[in-house]
Amino acid sequence: MTSPSLTLILWAGAWLGGHASPDDVIDALHTWAPTHVLCAADDDVARSAGLPERGVVDGAATLLTTVRTVDTVRAAGLRLVLAAPGDARGLPAGTAFAAAAMDARQGILVGVPGAPGAGLVPVVEGPDVLRWTVFTVDPIPDPGAVPSLGEAEFAIREAVRDAAATLAGIPTVGSGTDIGDPRSRIASAAAELARHRYPSSLPVRAARVLDSADQVEAILTVAAGGGAERAGSASGTSGREEALRALSSALRVARSGAVAAALHGH
Incomplete structure (x- = not known):
C-alpha cells in the first residue's frame, strides 16, 4: 500500500465490519511507524471525537476509538481521499482539512454526506512517529461518481x-x-x-x-x-x-x- 490513509481505511473498515480485530488494525498501522499520535485541529472536533483540546494523544488504539466515535454508520461512513496539485476531487472546498490533505496528498473523510463529520490527515514527524490530525468537516461532501x-x-x-x-x-x-x-x-x-x-x-x-x-x-x-x-x-x-x-x-x-x-x- 502506498499511504497510511489507505492502510487505515481498509483495516478500520474490516474492523468495523466485524472482519478484523483492533490488534490487527494496530499491527497494520505500525508497519508505517511504531508510534502514532493524534490531535484535534479545533475545539469542536475535540469535543465530538472525545479528544483533548490541546496537545496530542498517544497510540493507534485512540485513533480507532476516534474513528468509531465519529463514524456512526460503521464502515459505510469512511471515504479515502487522494489529492494532488490540480486534483482536488473529493475534498470539501475551502476547509482546513482540504488544505492539509492536499499538502499530504491523502486523507480520510469520516461521516455521512450532507451531515457533520471529520477528516483525518497523517503527517510523518520523524522516522518513528506519524501524527494524525482530526479536522471538523461540516458538511461531509457528496462523493460524486465512484468508479466500479x-x-x-x-x-x-x-x-x-x-x-x-x-x-x-x-x-x-x-x-x-x-x-x-x-x-x-x-x-x-x-x-x-x-x-x-x-x-x-x-x-x-x-x-x-x-x-x-x-x-x-x-x-x-x-x-x-x-x-x-x-x-x-x-x-x-x-x-x-x-x-x-x-x-x-x-x-x-x-x-x-x-x-x-x-x-x-x-
Whole structure:
C-alpha cells in the first residue's frame, strides 16, 4: 500500500465490519511507524471525537476509538481521499482539512454526506512517529461518481497504454548518470509497497486493482527519480511530465474506486 490513509481505511473498515480485530488494525498501522499520535485541529472536533483540546494523544488504539466515535454508520461512513496539485476531487472546498490533505496528498473523510463529520490527515514527524490530525468537516461532501472495480481496472490499463505510447514517441538523450538497472529499482519499489498487508476480507478483485496500482506506482517512482535517459527537448520534458501526471491521476481514481467497492459494495 502506498499511504497510511489507505492502510487505515481498509483495516478500520474490516474492523468495523466485524472482519478484523483492533490488534490487527494496530499491527497494520505500525508497519508505517511504531508510534502514532493524534490531535484535534479545533475545539469542536475535540469535543465530538472525545479528544483533548490541546496537545496530542498517544497510540493507534485512540485513533480507532476516534474513528468509531465519529463514524456512526460503521464502515459505510469512511471515504479515502487522494489529492494532488490540480486534483482536488473529493475534498470539501475551502476547509482546513482540504488544505492539509492536499499538502499530504491523502486523507480520510469520516461521516455521512450532507451531515457533520471529520477528516483525518497523517503527517510523518520523524522516522518513528506519524501524527494524525482530526479536522471538523461540516458538511461531509457528496462523493460524486465512484468508479466500479471493472471501471477501475480498465482505467489503469488505458492509462498505462496511453502513457507508454506518449513516452515512446518522445526522443531521449543520455543523462550521463548511471543509477542502476531500472528493472531492479522497480522490483525494489514494488517490494516496499507489498510489505503492507491487506485484510483477508478484502474482495479479490479489489485487491487485484490495488496490486496493479502498486505495480504501476513502482514504475512511476523509478521514473520520477530519473535515469540514464531524459527527454531531448523542453517540449519532450513537458510531454513526459504530463503523461506521468495522467497516469498518477488514473491510479488515484482506481484506488479510490477499489476502496469504495470494498467498503460500500459498489
